[in-house]
Amino acid sequence: MAGKLFWDEPYRDAIDTVITAVDGDALTLKETIFYAFSGGQESDQGSIAGLPVLEAELGDGGPWYRMPSNHGLYAGDAVRVAIDWERRYRLMRLHSAAEIVLQLVYRALPGVRRIGAHIAADKARLDFSWPQSLGPLLESLSHELECFVEADLAIESGYSDEAAERRYWRVPGLESVPCCGTHPRRTSEIGALRLKRDNRGRGQERIELYLEDPYRHG
Numbered sequence: 001m002a003g004k005l006f007w008d009e010p011y012r013d014a015i016d017t018v019i020t021a022v023d024g025d026a027l028t029l030k031e032t033i034f035y036a037f038s039g040g041q042e043s044d045q046g047s048i049a050g051l052p053v054l055e056a057e058l059g060d061g062g063p064w065y066r067m068p069s070n071h072g073l074y075a076g077d078a079v080r081v082a083i084d085w086e087r088r089y090r091l092m093r094l095h096s097a098a099e100i101v102l103q104l105v106y107r108a109l110p111g112v113r114r115i116g117a118h119i120a121a122d123k124a125r126l127d128f129s130w131p132q133s134l135g136p137l138l139e140s141l142s143h144e145l146e147c148f149v150e151a152d153l154a155i156e157s158g159y160s161d162e163a164a165e166r167r168y169w170r171v172p173g174l175e176s177v178p179c180c181g182t183h184p185r186r187t188s189e190i191g192a193l194r195l196k197r198d199n200r201g202r203g204q205e206r207i208e209l210y211l212e213d214p215y216r217h218g
């Protein structure tokens with residue numbers, strides 16, 4: 001199992017490490033900053049030893065990274081791993097924003113059921129089973145989210161069970177959330193967002209979140 005540095009060091013965009021196993025096109029690393037799709041958060045994009053990673057997925061001893069077929073890499077090779085930081089940062093910001101909105105929806109509509117979630121670099125979406133339109137809720141949700149962002153609160157994340165790699169994150173004023181994604185350190189980094197409501201038919205309501213402008217870290 002690779003050391004998953006993206007959790008405790010979510011701002012690292014490059015590391016030098018070693019390949020631990022190669023299986024055809026796929027390989028594993030001793031440590032990694034390269035997130036593999038889970039918890040609804042899309043995989044990072046980037047390179048290993050200067051070659052593009054085609055796909056990242058969790059698996060035994062993983063994450064596994066699928067490389068171009070003539071990669072010429074071997075177990076034991078020292079390699080540089082780099083991720084597309086701009087993309088990752090958007091994913092982190094949208095992930096935190098989506099989970100704050102999710103909790104605000106739970107709070108506003110007791111009994112509502114979340115039936116899906118997806119965090120991409122351009123937008124995040126939350127799907128709910130609910131018989132009425134969530135449209136009338138949007139304005140207050142936007143406002144409450146904005147308050148969290150403006151309050152510049154510390155986002156805490158850590159292990160709830162390190163051996164099982166179970167993680168949580170928490171922001172003051174909301175419940176602690178079980179989550180294996182990556183998050184920024186402060187709510188102010190989320191920046192300005194726009195919420196949009198969509199109806200998927202058959203009592204399925206969707207909320208989409210869009211980042212309004214790129215926030216520059218540091």
Ligand SMILES: [Zn+2]
Pocket residue numbers: 039095099178179180181
């Ligand atoms: Zn999450």
